[in-house]
Structures are given as C-alpha cells and as structure tokens.
Amino acid sequence: MTYQVIARKFRPQVFEDLIGQQHVTRTLCNAIEQGRIPHAFLFTGTRGVGKTSAARVLAKALVCEQGPTPRPCNLCEHCRSITAGNHLDVFEIDGASNRGIDEIRDLREKIAYMPSKARFKLYIIDEVHMLTSEAFNALLKTLEEPPEHVKFIFATTEAHKIPSTILSRCQRFDFRKIGVGLIVDRLVDICEREGVGAERSVLTTIAREAGGSMRDAQSLLDQVISFSGGNLGGAGLSELLGLHDQGKVLILLRALFEGELPRAFTLLREIDEAGHDFGRFLLALIETLKDLIVLSVAGEAGAESLDRTAEELVELRSLAGLRSTGEVELINDLFLRGHQLLHGFEHPRLLLEILAYKAVLVDGLIPIEDLVQSVREKKKT
Template sequence: MSYLVLARKWRPQTFSDLTGQEHVSRTLQNAIDSGRIAHAFLFTGARGVGKTSSARILAKALNCERGMSPEPCNECPACLEITAGTSVDVLEIDGASNTGVDDIRELRENVKYLPSRCRFKIFIIDEVHMLSTNAFNALLKTLEEPPPHVKFIFATTEPHKVPITILSRCQRFDFRRIPLAKVVARLRYIVDRENSAISDAALTVVARKGDGSMRDSLSVLDQVLAFCGENVSDDEVVALLGVVDRRLLLDGSAAVFGRDSRAALGVVAKVDEFGYNIRQFCGELIEHFRNLTILKAVGDGAELLDLSEAELALLREQVEPLALADLQRHLAILLRAEAEMAQSSFPRLVLEMALIKMATLVPVVPVDELLGRLRALESGTPSAAVVADSRVQWRPAAPAGPPAARSTVAAAPPVAPAGLAAPAAAPRAPQRPAPTETLPRTGDSWADFVAYVKAGKVRLGSLLEHGSPLQVSAERLEIGFPEGSFALGSLKENDAQAALRELARTFFKSEPALVLRSLAAGEDAAVPNLLEKKRVEDERRLNDLQQNAKAHPAIASALEVFSGELAEVAPAEKDNR
C-alpha cells in the first residue's frame, strides 16, 4: 500500500477538527441548525488554511444520510464517498484547468439534473479566480437563481480577482492564517499518534517554516520525520530546514544591547559559517527586534506576536532594561541595512556595519531634558548634572595611549560664556507683568527689578542684565551700557523704552526718570552688571565644589585605585521627590 502523506492522512473530517477557523465553523454549523443555508459560498484565504477541507465537510454535513447536522457522521456511504472524492453528486472542479466558457456551459447543463443519491448536488470550484471573464459571465444567471437542489462552494486565494458580480451573489468567509501556537498544538497531537519523539522547540521551528499554513507545516513535518526517523533532535531540524537558529537572534540582540561589537560580528560569522542566507538572517533579525519593540511598547503583547510561551519569556527578560526609543532606532538601522542589501554585492559587510553601528549607538537625550537645558541657559542659571545624594559620579575615560587613564566626572551641560547675552527669546504675544508680590525680594533693588522685568518681558530682562545700575530709585533709573553695545541700541527703541517705563512704574509704584547712558571705553561703572556678578559667583561656587570633591575620601580612593585624575565637577540637582 502506498504511503499517505500526513497532510492527507490528517485532513480535517469534521468542523471540530478545523484548526484556527472557529469563526467559519460556528457560522456554518449555526446555518445548518437553523436551516438558513445559502446557495453559494465563497471561501477565501491563504494556502493550506482549510478552505477545500471546509468545503468537503460542508458537503458531507448537507448530504449525510443520517440527516443534515452540524457534524457529519463520516460513516454513511455518502460521507465516505465524499471523503474519498468518488461521489457523483459532489463535483470538485479545478478552476485553473477549466477556465473557458465551454466548461461553464457543461456545468450549467449538469445543474438541471437532480442528484443521483444525495440530498444536494454540490459544485466545489477551487481557485475560482482563474476562470475567464466570459466564463464568469456565463455563470452569473445560474449562480443567482440555481435550482433548489444545487449548492455552489468557491475557494480562492485571491478574492480581489473575482468579479464583484460574483462576489455579490455569494456568502463570503475569510479564512485566517493559523496562529503559531495552534499549529504547534495540532502538530503535537499528530506526532503523538504517529509515535514520534520530537520536542516542542523543534515543532515550533516546523510550524514557523509553515508560515501560518497547516498543510505546509504538515509537509515540512513529513520531511523532518523522513530525515530523522522516529527520534528527532532540535539540531537536526535546524540543519535540515536551513532556518536561522533562534539562539543566534538572541545572541545578536544581546551583543547589541551589551555594546559588544566583537560578539555581534561573531554572530554574523556563525551565520556565514552555517551557510545561512545573510539577507534572510537580516530579515529574521528585523522580525526579532520588532517583537522586542512591541513587547516594550505594550507590555504583554502575546496576542500580537506569533511566538511560543518559552520564546516570549526569553524576550521579556531581554527587553526589561531597554528603552523604547533605542529599540526603535535599532530597528530603523536594520531596515535600512536590509534595503541596502538588495543592491549590494557585499551583504555580509552591510550587516556587519549595521550591527557595529547598533552596538555603538549613543543613547538619545529626551527632548524635555534638552528644553530644560535651554531654559537654564536662557535664565542664566547654571545647569547641574544629575548626581544622586549630591555625590560626584565618575566613569573611566577611554585610554588615549599610555596605560595611565584619566577619569572624568559626569559633566554638566555648558553654561553661556560670561559677557555674552543669553539667547533672545522668540517674539511673544504681550503678557501682563506679574505683580511684585509674586516675586521674591533679595534686597538688591536692581536685581529685583531685572527679575521682575524678565518675568513679564524675557527679552527686555535679558538686555538689562548687560547694564550697570548707575542710580536705582523711585525718582531716577539710570543704567549704563558699554559704548556701541547691542543691548543699548535695542533698549533705545521707542517700543522698548515705553515697555520699560511701564514696568518701572509698576515696580517702583512711581514715575522714575529713565536714563540710558553710554559708557566710554575705560570708564568703569560703580556696580558691575548682573552677568559679571553671576560669572564671579559661578567661578567661586565651582572652585568650592572642586575643593570639596578632592577632599571627599571616596573620590580620592577611586582616583588612586584607577590612577585617574579629576577632570570636571558639576553641582548636583536637588531631588524633589
């Protein structure tokens, strides 16, 4: 007796045997129960997902000699003949071979005659989209008003090629790709009854090779059993099918996240050594990083990923400490590399350069943090490096040549150089000045007035910081600026002077005379401007920080152990938690 392949031997014979198409099974069973059976059905979906099997099961359920029921008995002569394909009343027609109008005319002639033994005469046309336009037109009238003893079941993988006039006359059922977990469960059911020893990991590789098709998965399983015998090892399955070992994908992503370029290049070398296609491996790597990104973005994304529970557990562990933005950047690099491989003669080099770039990728700085630094520069306050508990953090710098290494401290963002104006703010809509009660007073009338102006008019306040207060009182406000300075020219504009007078009147609660003086070169003001005072204070503060850091026993010990030197010190931000 000839061997029957697994795809035919284990073909579903009842609706309950259909895997992954529960929505179709339930609808057809309810239709049979209620007697609401259409005269024409259209089954669409990818290859090997159960379209033709469902058509045969429906034909058996309608013609079963024990009566129409949601499940055929598979024991009566009608069911056995339909299963064997020998029933004279259930005709399976290949649409790819019978494409002409003459074939449809012959079908129309057969429709007139009553069934020989069964309850209904059923025409199953597979790959119906292959029929010619004239053949479809010849079928229209019969399909719209067939005799009561006739049922049509069409199956196709390309429903968009079926004319809309045909689609509108059929009940359409869309068959889905079968999820990986359900394919593995079905394969486990089959191999247990075939008395074959194979692990779930190997079955997962087989199911993934089937790409959502149960028939393709069973064909691959047949090949594996023929090669390995009754006892199947995981390595043999990987070697036979030529698929990328999932461990290589995990090793590759671990090397990237660990910033280990050598290990990343080692993974590519293994891929080339095993004879895997480099571009195929890149595609698998893209899918792997896509899974990591989805897990990080949605938390528990098991329903979005075609992975087994064991694989999900490994990915969750790997993705836990990562940032979503970095994963997205890694994925973008891989997508660009995959596109370049199509036009490159050196696919291995393209992938190696992509992995090196990923392994050395500098972490992104959040936009909010950058905006905070810009605001700090604009206000003139020194930015501070984030150091926990006011302790100086350090990290060893890369050696520049000699063995003696330099140690660097976590650096703060640069502060605007002394003597230069803070960046002028973009023009804003006029704002009402804040009341003086909301601003803290320092006792320095000039500093308080500049702070008050800056709260209402940032640009004016920034310009005033360049001026030296020659006289500040409720009667007279005299400010000196270096001769020819930009700040003096800007403040002498009519709009600027009007706004400044209005703010001075509100602040001093009087009408002080506003005088803007030009200081000649060499003429010193009695009081330095605010920027100069701030620079002096910053230098003093930084000097104190450096002295304290050098005196700190932990820092001194670290510098001694690593033969380093203190490069830079920055003040720590206050923890507001």
C-alpha cells in the same frame, strides 16, 4: 502499507478539526442548524489554511444521512464516499484546468438533473478566480436562478479577481492565516500520534517557516521526518534544511543587548557558513525588535497581538528588560536602514557585523550618515 503524507492523513473530518478558523466554522454551523443554507459559499484566504478541507466537511454536513447537520457522522455512505472522493453528487472541480466556457456550459446542463443519491448536488470549485469571463457569465446565469437541489462551494486565494456580480451572490467566508502557536500545537499533536520524537523548538521553526499555512507546515514536517529518520532533535537540523531559525535571532539579540560582540560575530559567521540568506535574517531581526517595542509599550495586551509562542514570549520579555524602549527603537532603525543597503551589497555578513557593533554601541543617537560612511570605508579595504 503505502506511506500517506501528513497533510492527507490528518485532514480535518469535522468542523472542530479546522484550526484557527473558528470565526468561519461557527457561522457555518449556525447557518446549517438554522436551515439557512445559501446557494453559494465563497471561501477565501491564502494557501493551506483549510479552505478545501472546510469545503469537504461542509459537503458532508449538507449530505450526511443525519443531516444537514453541523456534525457529520463520517460513518454513513455519503460521508465515507466524500472522504474517498467518489461521491456521485459531489463534484470537485479545479478552476485552473476547467476554466473555459465549455466546461461551465457542460456543468450547467448537468445541474438540471436531480442528484442521484444525496439531497443536494454539490459543486466545489477550487481556484474559482481562474475562470474566464465567459465562464463567469455562464456561471452567473446559474447563480441568478439556482435550482433548489444545487449548492456551490467556491474556494479562492484571490477573491479580488472574481467579478462583483458573482461575489454578490455568494456568502463569503474569509479564512485567516494560522498563528505560529496554533500550528506548533497541531504539529506536536501529529508527532505524538505518529510516534515521532520532536523538540518544540524544531516544530516552532517549521511553523514559522510555513507563514500561516497549515499545509505548508505539514509538508515541511514530512520532509524533516524523512530527513531526520524520525527524531527531530538533532542540532543543526534547521541549517541542513535551510530553514530560517528564529532561535538564532533571539540569541543574536541577546548577545547584542549584553554587549557580547564576539558571541554575535561567531553566530554571524555560523549563519554565513551555513549559507543562510542574510536578508531574511535581518528581516527577522527587525520583526523581533518591533515585537520587543510592542511588548514594552503595550505590555501584556501587546503580547496577545504578537504571533509568538509562549517560549518565545518568555525570552522576548527577558530581552525587553535589558534595554530601554528608546534604545531598541534606535537599533531597529539601524537595522531597517541596513536592510535597505543590503540589496546588491556584495558582503552581507560584513554589513551585519557593522550593524552588530553599531547596535552594541547604541546609547544615544547614531546618525545614519555614519553607518553609510563606515560601510563605504569597509568596502574599500
């Protein structure tokens, strides 16, 4: 049996499978149910959030034997050949490699012919913003007088590069970045189905690293599984993969808040020895402190606005109880200014250590000049 990458194996086959995009799928389903199907759809959003998957599900919804239906059967000839990528009336075009006027002219000629089997001819154009302006002009002529039997589904990561004349003829759907909690839930589900033992903390690290992209999260999971031999619990896994570990951020903050400087220094040494990027670590610290402030100022309403898993929220609430909001703000200010100093600084760990003891000492105002001065003095020695 050939190995199938997770992203392909678990590709959404129905609208319900698309995670974190209910605002899009609900509108699409309503439009299909009411028979108000536009000639051109535009799916926008960052990479790996489900645009192409949604386009394929929409294609099935439109040409399924049972359709047009919001719930394509995935069993009929049409659905199955779309899954297999060989439906005669569904064309997937990569806008980046077919960006010229000739390709679009060719497309316009073929559009005139009726579909061979399905009720529509569907053109899915990925990365549509890559088309040349001549190609866009040719496409515009088709969009101005679209034949009844043709539907377009455009996908792009950069909607601002699409001419407004095209935009105004599309129904636009903005896909969102997917929250860490939703990605973790999906990864847990995948691991269970794959028979892979995985600690939730490892999956959280992967999800956070993916930055809102389900596809990135899934390919990271692929790497981690092949690296670990199917048991994602091993200590040091994130170090070995060079993943940024949110857990370490929380451990460091607890050490600082509890005044445990030696513990903080040990952790910083470990991070240094693992070759991690202190700039990213410091940014994660700043973001976490910001979240702490949101939690203490806005309470539970604030918690909902944060991109945090339930486990992280428990620790954040506990941390928020250790220091006053004012102190947390001072520490965050300290780290923010430290981050500006970090660029081009030869000894990032030293800077982090200075920031650490400054943070432990925070119990009132610390002038930034002191920080700059102490960095300079340390540098001289």
